[in-house]
Amino acid sequence: MPADDPTPVTVRDYRPEDAEATLQIFVDAITRTAAADYTPEQVQAWARPGQRSVPAWHEAMQARGSVVACVGTHVAGFSDVSDTGYVDMMFTSPRFARRGVASALIRHVEQRARKRGLERLHADVSVTARPFFAKHGFVVLAEQHPVTQGVTMTNYRMEKRLDGAS
Incomplete structure (x- = not known):
């Protein structure tokens, strides 16, 4: 879908039938989009394409209270926010890049956190998502180097203060 497609982005709660699509988005976002910022070894360790089961993925998505962004009938991205304000996942399908999918998700997550009084x-x-999060008011607290599947990665601990949380 072209970036100028006027189909609006909607955000709704994750459903069991979203498991396969969201897992594919996760793998595609890492192997295609994040691949510009990570080595092939890091990409494989992080995405583990073909090694994740849909039932286990579904269970984890439900446990996080995930939401999905849709463009028309297509699942285009997903995110979540915990009761402590931790955003564990924020991924957009490369197919829907530059369509406002991640922005719709972060607004939804922020609203949900505010409603919880966070x-x-x-x-x-x-590294790939850092500019997006910065654009949306997050600041870097620390550069980190976690090890995933025996491979050292780089990421950033970022935070956004929610003024006027209700």
Whole structure:
């Protein structure tokens, strides 16, 4: 879908039938989009394409209270926010890049956090996602070097204060 397609982005709660699509978005976002900022070894360790089961993925998505962004009938991205304000996942399908999908998701997550009375959002953000999060008011607290599948990665602990949380 072209970036100028006027189909609006909507955000709704994750459903069991979203498991396969969201897993594919996760893998595609890492192997295609984040691949510009990470080595092939890092991409494989992080995405683990073909090694994740849809039932286990579904269980994890439900446990995080995930939401999905849709463009028309297509699942275009997903995110979540915990009761402590931690954003564990924020991924957009490369097919829907530059369509406002991630922006719709972060606004939804922020609204959800405000409704819970949270004072901040925080996340461990990839090199690729750092500019997006900064654009949306997050600041870097620390550069981190976690090890995933025996491979050292780089990400950033970022935070956004939620002024006027209700």
